[in-house]
Amino acid sequence: MRTVLGRLVAYPVVLATLVVGSVGGVLEAAGLPGAAQVVVSAFALVVAGIQARGMVADLRAGRYGVDLLAVTAIVSTVAVGEYWAALVVCLMLSGGEALEDYAAGRARRELTGLLQNAPRTARRKDADGSVTEVPVDEVAVGDVLVVRPFEVVPVDGVLESDRATLDESSLTGESLPVDHVQGDELLSGAVNGGEALDLRATALAADSQYQRIVALVREAQDSKAPFVRLADRVAVPFTLFALGLAVAAWLVSGEPARIAEVLVVATPCPLIIAAPVAFLGGMSRAARAGVIVKSSGTLEQLARARTAAFDKTGTLTFGQPRVTDVHADGVAPQELLLLAAAVEQYSSHPLAQAVVEHARATGRAVPAADDVLEVPAHGVRGTVDGRVVVVGSARFVAHETGTTPSEPGAGTGVHVAVDGRPAGHLTLADELRPEAAGTIAALHRAGVRTTMMLTGTASQSPGASPRRPAWTTCERRSCRRTRSPRSARHRCAPCS
Known part of the structure; x- marks a missing residue:
């Protein structure tokens, strides 16, 4: 119960609509329909005003939606005394917006984990051998840094110690620790193994691998995908048609109430709320499978995907x-x-x-x-x-x-x-997951024409068999720096 109330408080218009509806119902039951009409009508006009302000801003930006029809329906129903119908339209409008915002909020919360794990400090070894902890932004190229066991490498650098073992799974998807010797390049974001190591910084924190990944995540959070509701795609002709039909009904019948009746019937509340509900359901199902959906536009674009690229380790395989x-x-x-x-x-x-x-x-x-x-x-x-x-x-x-x-x-x-x-x-x-072949086959049946396996190991191209996926192509990551959120491009040498 507390969870439900907490979510409603996060969306005040929805909560206020439900409260006003409850108050209006109590007043009706108490024999005060006039008071109920005043309360509900006043609230509906306030909601219409809020929607109209946003609608004007959209119109100035060249965006047209069915909100115009919904606002017109609220005003007209209040004008003819059908205040309960106005409240229903208010609930549909605010509920659809709340569902869409809630779904986007869940995706944002999943993405913030990477930002919180970004290295904030580094241990710099001074000329006299002492170690000083400094903000990671103060690290200069050429500084010698000490990375303790199980700490994150703060900046890109070259290994100064004789040897080291690092967990690079967050950067490359490789589940096994990677062994390095003196002179090897180390990327920020990798986790050190069981022994302290020394590295010489070769890049500033802002130019290092982990910070580039963080920048991509922030870019993903800030970007606005072109999500278009189904009803908005026919907004202009449908709105003009509905308004024309309402005026015709008034002229034929001679009753102004006909305008409100036609507009209420024409208000596409199911279409307004259908997209957020569908997106929320799809995002929740994806989250249960460990997939983070950035925005509704991303989910829409997924239906047009014709190429799928899979990381091998831990995705197609068990990762152990x-x-x-x-x-x-x-x-x-x-x-x-x-x-x-x-x-x-x-x-x-x-x-x-x-x-x-x-x-x-x-x-x-x-x-x-x-x-x-x-x-x-x-x-x-x-x-x-x-x-x-x-x-x-x-x-x-x-x-x-x-x-x-x-x-x-x-x-x-x-x-x-x-x-x-x-x-x-x-x-x-690292053995192939038994469901991998069936998943790839299902994608092919769904219209995905190209499937790629991206692997960091050389000369490992799994052939097709009853238990192995039938790959369209297999690509090897020949450059460790390309294995990042933007690395699913055709820039690596094909597997042999």
Whole structure:
């Protein structure tokens, strides 16, 4: 009940219309129809005046709508004493505007989350090695900044530390942490991993990646999409026709009340309120599916869409790596998996967690490991039942063992070495959602002619099969900076 009252208070014209209607009903029941007529008629004329002021501004701007007909109907019904009919028209007008404003407000609230998460301060390392917290706008190109674990990178820069692991999902859609080495470019908006890092700023805050995304969101909030109500599309001819018909009815009958009757019947209240109701329903359904609709104009334009571009990770896929294959060399596959999981269970890397979960899913107990040492962004080593186990990237395993491990096929490879020799590798992949193929097929049936998969990984173009979408085209993001709200353009190299 409180929620309903709170929403009504946010729309005073709607609330006032309901209150005036209730007061008028009480007066009618108390045997005071004259008082009821005065109260309701006065309120209706006030609403008509408010609508007329906005209508005049629209007419001066060259915009024509059926509000003219509605205002005329309110005035004419009050003039002939049909005040209840005037109140109904008031309720339709204010209710339709309230629904449209409420729907747009929900979309705005969803979009403000990104603005609130924008970095506001940065930790600058001075020449004497001390660290000073400063507003992000005061960071200059060339400043060395310290980013603590799990903090957001405040500005674009170059990594000064030996290595770092960052979560770039908010920028690229890639759910897995990305490993970087000294000299790599880091983009603002990425979240640092478990160790502090140093970076040298290469751009001001206003010119950095995250601020450009924030600017796009603000632009989306401020833009006014050309939403046109169904009734407004025929506003001018319909209004002229209705007014002509009302005058004709008066002339034929000789009764002025006929003017009000025709105008009330002609007022397209269902058309005025239909679009906001339909938009609110569509927006609510989209929100339940995690889709934010910016405005009513956006929803209208969606019906004319003929191309759909999908980010791969977390959209078409689950967004979580899973072990898909175990390639053993010299040991049993089950033994290789358990040895890898034994040292990986001490790591917080998502790939390590996926390996441990897969090992535990087999029903076997994961053994403990001793002397575990993790090299961030590279791998981990430890001793399992007296055997030295090294798990990580191919480069890390090669460096630790002095050998060259086998290369995995499709997917991400986690290499394993036991007692100084390669023992195989585990293949991990982000599996396709089972409903992806059906969704793409449904879009094709709905008139979408082109479907694109946008992926940040090279040479990964999923072919069509009963469980895979039949892509019209697949594009690879060859430039990390283009993967932004405006990146759904044909500017990336096609997938092979």
